[in-house]
Amino acid sequence: MSMSDLIHIRNVDKRFATADKEVVALDDINLTIPAGQFVCLLGPSGCGKSTLLNAIAGFSLPSSGDILVDGQPVREPGPDRGMVFQEYALFPWMTVEQNIRFGLEIKRLGQREMAEKVDALLAMLSLSDFRHRFPKDLSGGMRQRVAIARVLALDSPIMLMDEPFGALDALTRRNLQDELLKLWAELKKTIIFVTHSIEESIYLADRTIVLTYRPGRIKRDVQIDMERPRDPSAPGFNALKRELAELVMEEQRRHHNDEIHAVTSD
Numbered sequence: 001m002s003m004s005d006l007i008h009i010r011n012v013d014k015r016f017a018t019a020d021k022e023v024v025a026l027d028d029i030n031l032t033i034p035a036g037q038f039v040c041l042l043g044p045s046g047c048g049k050s051t052l053l054n055a056i057a058g059f060s061l062p063s064s065g066d067i068l069v070d071g072q073p074v075r076e077p078g079p080d081r082g083m084v085f086q087e088y089a090l091f092p093w094m095t096v097e098q099n100i101r102f103g104l105e106i107k108r109l110g111q112r113e114m115a116e117k118v119d120a121l122l123a124m125l126s127l128s129d130f131r132h133r134f135p136k137d138l139s140g141g142m143r144q145r146v147a148i149a150r151v152l153a154l155d156s157p158i159m160l161m162d163e164p165f166g167a168l169d170a171l172t173r174r175n176l177q178d179e180l181l182k183l184w185a186e187l188k189k190t191i192i193f194v195t196h197s198i199e200e201s202i203y204l205a206d207r208t209i210v211l212t213y214r215p216g217r218i219k220r221d222v223q224i225d226m227e228r229p230r231d232p233s234a235p236g237f238n239a240l241k242r243e244l245a246e247l248v249m250e251e252q253r254r255h256h257n258d259e260i261h262a263v264t265s266d
């Protein structure tokens with residue numbers, strides 16, 4: 001074990017029992033993630049990306065195998081692992097400021113320190129002018145900024161992100177990707193980011209893990225060493241995009257065949 005390794009995933013399986021069969025969502029996943037790495041989990045729908053993320057978060061534990069964070073087995077969710085979902089998990093009855101403050105309440109800070117921290121987070125995510133608004137009066141991009149600020153409030157060294165920008169338009173998405181990269185570099189977080197966008201994974205990640213469709217296994221573990229900010233029109237970017245597209249499409253086809261099979265065997 002190297003000193004800088006933060007997350008160890010060893011022989012992790014996850015099986016779900018459904019009415020008529022057993023689904024093997026994860027099959028013998030082994031991964032070591034060093035502190036500070038930006039990792040994307042990539043693959044078509046149903047390949048187990050969210051299942052793996054939820055296992056690391058401690059929401060749904062593996063059927064067998066171990067997940068260790070900082071040497072400690074994951075048994076439940078903890079403040080060392082903040083989660084950002086695709087659907088903005090904000091409290092609709094709280095303003096932006098109150099939503100962010102909520103993340104800080106468990107930290108028992110003094111009033112002054114609390115106010116300073118909230119102000120800093122609002123500024124960091126360009127939300128200062130929106131502090132008194134309610135989530136329903138914000139755009140999708142703004143809501144996702146609040147969700148990120150709320151997770152940052154916890155000071156978790158690990159951020160788990162489940163397709164956080166999946167519902168956003170292309171421009172807003174690029175903006176938030178750039179901001180996330182800035183925060184990641186500044187705050188030295190370890191990020192595990194689920195996406196089914198090949199381009200997004202190449203734009204963001206130090207390393208992209210391609211998963212197979214049922215059972216979910218690691219198909220390819222790709223290091224991405226390109227300098228940032230990355231240019232999606234650069235030849236190196238495009239070459240990698242083609243390579244990953246090939247891999248993802250193979251799995252997509254398996255998914256498709258599976259669905260056709262399910263329909264015809266009904």
Ligand SMILES: Nc1ncnc2c1ncn2[C@@H]1O[C@H](COP(=O)(O)OP(=O)(O)OP(=O)(O)O)[C@@H](O)[C@H]1O
Pocket residue numbers: 016017018023024025043044045046047048049050051052196214
């Ligand atoms: N609670 C559950 N009960 C039964 N099967 C489940 C459950 N959760 C997930 N699965 C199955 O496990 C497999 C992996 O699901 P998972 O949601 O992790 O995939 P994913 O790659 O995140 O897909 P998506 O991008 O659609 O979220 C799928 O075949 C799914 O149907």
